[in-house]
Amino acid sequence: MSDDRWWLAIDFGTSNTAAAHTRTGDGSIHPVSLTHRSNLLPSAVFVRADGEILTGDAAQNAADHHPEGFVPAPKRLISQPFIRTGSVDLTPSLMIAAVLRSVIRRAAVLHDDVPPERVVLTHPEAWSHATVAVLVDAASRAGIDPSTITTVSEPRAAAYYYTRTAPLQPGTALAVFDFGGGTADVAVLRIADSGVFDVVAARGDNALGGKNFDALIRRWALDHVTDRDPVLRAEFADGAPGSIEAIRxxxxxxxxAKEVLSETPSATVAVIGSGSRTTLSLTRPEFDSLITPQVESAADLVRDALADSRIAPGSLHALYLTGGSSRIPLVHQELSRVARVATLDDPKMVVAQGALIAARHTFASDRNPVKDQNPGEAPNRVAARQSTNPAAGANVPERSSGASTSNTRRGAIAGAVTALVAVGVVVAWVGTRGDSVDPQTFAGPSAGVGTVTVAQETRTTGAPMTTPVTTTSTTPATTYATTTRTPSTRTPGGVVTVANADAQGFVDEVGPRCNADNEALGIARTTDSLIVVCRTGVDRLYYKGIRVEDGSGIEIDDPIVVADGFQVTNAGVTYRFDDSALLITEGGTELAREPMLEFWSAYN
Incomplete structure (x- = not known):
């Protein structure tokens, strides 16, 4: 590699983004400092009314004053065609591009603003080709030459990093468990005769991560404050002035506190209101008792992947850990019951550095763009099937038929995602948007990474965008079906009783939420989905849902109020939910039934 040639790897994560680069001259690999105090850049974005996108700490700072424009985890929403923030609708690609652009600028400073010769992007093993295409498109929008873009799955990158100093023999099996802020993924890999890592099994839970632990600590703190200072506790109630800022x-x-408890036996949690403050002490044993069910679910995920691979835990060379949540001592303890956990390096930088090693290992002598090894494939995590809905026209993910009984516990703990997409209905901003995104134009693994022609547009419902979007869509408009609206004569009211929800829907980045100042009439959490039914100012209803397993979202116009619940129909498929279950039917045939965990209706 000549003196001015360098490579860049970007690990775009749910909570934070990390990067690594090759040093000019010797080609050694080093982390990129992305802020003045850390190697990590928050993956959050903030969209201003004029369409400008802030990233990282600037985004988090702006959210304190205007939370409606804040998107804390764009990665969770990557499969959604559009994301509404205040008065501006943006594609996930544009939001992700802003984050990647920030990384590239910081890295380029280290090389006198010479652009990188190659850029390696990492992604979860289970991502489809279409989802990887959105990430690649975002990189090209960030100014990266598409011919230099490479993708590699996160577990492969981690495997290359952990085995960099002691190459293993062909046939050796190992596992990588990535426990991040918002997701948990495990992959079992085997070294082929060629020296590359083949993934033989993979599992994931997109509703299990460090943010679950944060939410549990928050709930613990509020429970304690209820007895000590009821007035302070009232400031965190749904709809209370300043409640959003106080919760943030x-x-x-x-x-x-969670991070401190990984190193010390106790930590403090400050609960601050407008006129008072209470400081609580949380010990590690108390913390462990809070998170034990989630950690056991993480261990079950590893057991399931090993069962899928048909590799005995005792035959595994090692279980390697990545992701910030893997620092937690209880995680080490529980995973050690499953397999031998290897010595942990900085878990937040492993994937970014390993991505460069993987690219160099396979293509060091090749000046052509680095190509991923089977991007997006995830044996035994999800199985593709042709939709039963003829209007859908595309394969959609479905739970693996080999799911173990431990998945039932994980589903109940994780809470939620809408099964609407799972039966083949993929609708974006139904009834209000006619443009569609066709990510299938992305070249799959057999063709390598090529130019992406995914249509990505910016929409506004208020102030216009100041930056034009130059990508041209070649996809025809899509016609969406809606139900016939039957207004209800009942008057809504009552206090929301669903956890982590307020009068407009779910308050974290996982769940759906009503647009603008629209009110929620129904909120539900099933074993697989989060659902909200909203009402506009002109008394029109719409249905929004998120499927936790892959973050897929859907919006359907004109649901109706029925006895004890709500019902909406799209393209012949009917979705009805009440306090017992979400029932999905087509032509009288039951397609799916999801038990209800939490349900609230303004009419009950």
Whole structure:
């Protein structure tokens, strides 16, 4: 590699983004400092009314004053065609591009603003080709030459990193468990004769991560404050003035306590209101008792992947850990019951550095763009099937038929995602948007990474965008079916009783939420889905849902109020939910039934 040639790897994560680069001259690999105090850049974005996108700490700072424009985890929403923030609708690609652009600028400073010769992007093993295409498109929008873009799955990158100093023999099996802020993924890999890592099994839970632990600490803190200072506790109630800002501050305190407890036996959690403050002490045993069910679910995920691979835990060379949540001592303890856990390096930088090793290992002598090894494939995590809905026209993910009984516990703990997409209905901003995104134009693994022609547009419902979007869509408009609206004569009212929800829907980045100032009439959490039914100012209803397993979202116009619940129909498929279950039918045939965990209706 000549003196001015360098490579860049970007690990775009749910909570934070990391990067690594090759040093000019000797080609050694080093982390990129992405802020003045850390190698990590928060993956959050903030969209201003004029369409400008802020990233990282600037985004988090702006959210304190205008939370409606804040998107804390764009990665969770990557499969959604559009994301509404205040008065502006943006594609996930544009939001992700802003984050990647920030990384590239910081890295380029280290090389006198010479652009990288190659850029390696990492992604979860289970991502489809279409989802990887959105990430690649975002990189090209960030100014990266598409011919230099490479993708590699996160577990492969981690495997290359952990085995960099002691190459293993062909046939050796190992596992990588990535426990991040918002997701948990495990992959079992075997070294082929060629020296590359083949993934033989993979599992994931997109609703299990460090943010679950943060939420548990927050709930613990509020429970304690209820007895000590009822007035302070009232400031965190749904709809209370300043409640959103107070909850954000408490979440930060919870996250800090979680990280401190990985190193020390106790930590403090400050609960701050407008006129008072209470400081609580949380010990590690108390913390462990809070998170034990989630950690056991993480261990079950590893057991399931090993069962899928048909590799005995005792035959595994090692279980390697990545992701910030893997620092937690209880995680080490529980995973050690499953397999031998290898010595842990900095878990937040492993994937970014390993991505460069993987690219160099396979293509060091090749000046052509680095190509991923089977991007997006995930044996035994999800199985593709042709939709039963003829209007859908595309394969959609479905739970593996080999799911173990431990998945039932994980589903109940994780809470939620809408099964609407799972039966083949993929609708974006139904009834209000006619443009569609066709990510299938992305070249799959057999063709390598090529130019992406995914249509990505910016929409506004208020102030226009100041930056034009130059990508041209070649996809025809899509016609969406809606139900016939039957207004209800009942008057809504009552206090929301679903956890982590307020009068407009779910308050964290996982669940759906009503647009603008629209009110929620129904909120539900099933074993697989989060659902909200909203009402506009002109008394029109719409249905929004998120499927936790892959973050897929859907919106359907004109649901109706029925006895004890709500019902909406799209393209012949009917979705009805009440306090017992979400029932999905087509032509009288039951397609799916999801038990209800939490349900609230303004009419009950």
């Amino acid at each position: 501050a408490l979440d930060e305190a919870a996250r800090g």
